[in-house]
Amino acid sequence: MFELTYRCNFKCKHCYVPPRTRLAKELSTGEVFSIIDQLKGMGCFYLGFTGGEPFLREDIFQILWYAKKRGFQIIIYTNASLLDREKIRELRRIRPNKIDITLLGVRNDTVTRITGVVGAYVKIMEVIELLYDAGLNVGFKTSILKDNAGEVKAIRDFSNRLGIFLRVDSKLFPRWDGAHIPFRERGIKGVRSLFRLQTKPFADLASNPSSHNVKESSLFSCGVGVSQAAITPQGELKMCVMINYPLFSVVNGSLRHSWAKLVRLVRVKARRKRVNCHTCNLEGYCLWCPAYGWIEKKDFSFCDQETKRHAACLKQLCESDAVKDTCSL
Numbered sequence: 001m002f003e004l005t006y007r008c009n010f011k012c013k014h015c016y017v018p019p020r021t022r023l024a025k026e027l028s029t030g031e032v033f034s035i036i037d038q039l040k041g042m043g044c045f046y047l048g049f050t051g052g053e054p055f056l057r058e059d060i061f062q063i064l065w066y067a068k069k070r071g072f073q074i075i076i077y078t079n080a081s082l083l084d085r086e087k088i089r090e091l092r093r094i095r096p097n098k099i100d101i102t103l104l105g106v107r108n109d110t111v112t113r114i115t116g117v118v119g120a121y122v123k124i125m126e127v128i129e130l131l132y133d134a135g136l137n138v139g140f141k142t143s144i145l146k147d148n149a150g151e152v153k154a155i156r157d158f159s160n161r162l163g164i165f166l167r168v169d170s171k172l173f174p175r176w177d178g179a180h181i182p183f184r185e186r187g188i189k190g191v192r193s194l195f196r197l198q199t200k201p202f203a204d205l206a207s208n209p210s211s212h213n214v215k216e217s218s219l220f221s222c223g224v225g226v227s228q229a230a231i232t233p234q235g236e237l238k239m240c241v242m243i244n245y246p247l248f249s250v251v252n253g254s255l256r257h258s259w260a261k262l263v264r265l266v267r268v269k270a271r272r273k274r275v276n277c278h279t280c281n282l283e284g285y286c287l288w289c290p291a292y293g294w295i296e297k298k299d300f301s302f303c304d305q306e307t308k309r310h311a312a313c314l315k316q317l318c319e320s321d322a323v324k325d326t327c328s329l
Helices: 019-023 029-041 060-069 085-094 108-115 120-133 149-162 181-185 188-196 202-207 255-272 290-297 305-319
Strands: 046-050 073-078 098-102 138-143 166-169 236-240 243-249
Touching: 029 060, 029 255, 046 060, 060 073, 060 085, 085 120, 098 120, 108 120, 120 138, 138 149, 149 166, 149 188, 188 305, 236 255, 243 255, 243 290
Parallel strands: 046 073, 073 098, 098 138, 138 166
Antiparallel strands: 236 243
C-alpha cells in the first residue's frame, strides 16, 4: 500500500488521519519512481495507491503509468470526487485492476454531513456512472456511521444493482494520535441492519462463532510486515496503513534492507507478545487487530475497549432470536 498523500478534499468526521498530518512534505515524482523500482526489484507485483486522496497529486497519472509499465497490478483507493471525463479516459487506457471508491451514502444530505462537502454526492454518483460506462473495474467500501446507519440496505442494493462488490467496515479506528473523535460517529443501528441482511462476517459468526477467533499464534494473522506493508508519503516503510511503526526511510535504495528488518521485527513481536483470548467469552465474536492495541497503548497485544464493545454487540446479535435495541455499544 503506497500512501501518496495525506491531503484530502473531504473532511470526513470518522477519518483516522489527524489534521496536522495532512501538511507533511511529500515525495517528489522521481522519489516515488525510485521506490516503485525498488519494489519491482524485490518481486512485488501488487500495488495499492491510496491517501488521503491520491488524485490531489498533480503527478498521479505519471505515477500510475510508471507503475503500469513496470508490470504492477494496480488498485486505486479514492473518494472519486476529483475525477472527470478526461481523467476517466486516461484511466481506461491505464486499465488499473480496480478503482476502489468510498461510498458513504446514497443520499445527498447524508454524504454532505459525513464529508463536509456540499455537492460531493452528485459528483461521486456522476463519476460512478462514467466509470461504469467506461467498463472499468470498480469496487465500493463503506463505514457504518450514525449518519448513514439507516442506509445500509440502500447502499447494498445500489451496489448489487450495478454488480459491484461492497466491503463494509462495522468498526472505526481511533486517530493515529490516539484521539477517540471517530468513535463519536458510531452507527450501531447500521450494524444491526447489516446483521439482518446476513452480510459477512456476521452470517459466519451467527453459525460459527469460532470462525473469527483471534488465535494466540497469529498476532499478525494478516501477513503484515511479511507479505504486505505500507509506504508513507514521506517514503517511510511501515507495517500497515494503520500502524505508523517502525518507519524505515526507503527513499535512497534501502527498501530491501528495511523490509528484511521489518520481517524480523514482526516475528519477534509475534513471538513475545501473545493475546490471551481463550478465557474471554467474546473471543468468537472479536474483530480485534494489533493496530488497535498499537494506537491505544503502543502495545500490539493490548485489548482495547472499542473492540470489546463491538464484540459484545455482535455476540448479543448472534445469540438473540431477534435483533434487539439494547446493544451496549
